[in-house]
Amino acid sequence: MRPRIDAVHPVLGSRDVAASIRFYEQLGFVRTFVDQVSNPRYAAVVRDSVELHLQWHDAKEWAHGGDRPTYRFAVADVDGLYREFRESGISDDIQPVSDTSWGTREFHVRDPDGNGLQFYRALP
Secondary structure (H helix, E strand, O other), X not given: OOOOOOOOOOEEEEOOHHHHHHHHHHOOOEEEEEOOOOOOXXXXXXXXXXXXXXEEOOHHHHXXXXXXXXXXXXXXXXHHHHHHHHHOOOOOOEOOOEEXXXXXXXXXXXXXXXXXXXXXXXXX
């Protein structure tokens, strides 16, 4: 029997971990760990079975203008989650829900550091 992989906990780069924590709390995540309360450099947030880690990176790492990573989250109620996020006050970089040509219903959000978050479900 092959060893099983049970979960993935991505580490997202952040120029300001405290601001990132606040953003993810608006999305319903709960902070479960922070290395320093006054000036966090590393933290973890959890919502349901999803755990994300936030790690400080110097702003010069964003100077090259490259594309930030994108993370996909499978969810049962895409429209409900979209409404929840909109009602939470995040509106700077959230795209509306749409059906795709590849058979999903999804919407996209960018966090304050440009990390892409895609929430989707397969269409019947």
